[in-house]
Amino acid sequence: MEPIVIYTQPDCPPCEITKKYFQEKGIAYTEKDVKQSQIAKNELIKKYKSYSTPTVIIGEKVITGFNITAIENELSNIHNEE
Template structure:
């Protein structure tokens, strides 16, 4: 199983879509809420140069925003 982390925050509709998508496909993930966890916010900005939620880190690959095509590619979906 792939190592998946999602940086999210409350009241973020794309974040909710992302979580539902991963749950529906059976992918476990680690959730980091940048409003509740200051270290997660610093990590998102400093390590991944992202100011967007959701931001995914999948096996070291960073995807900013809910980009379904990039997400499916990173998870190994084939067309």
């Protein structure tokens, strides 16, 4: 499966919902806290052109916010490719 990265920050309810979604599905992800890491913040802004959290990266797909439809579509695309 493609690596999944979630850019988060503290006190972000949609971030918590996003992480809980992946945990409940048993899907591994890497969390990058943009408040704790300037490197993560720079990646989010410069590489992915996003200024909000959560931002979910699945392979090359960038999903801003907790967009369950986009997340599930991308996850199903990955499963279909395997």
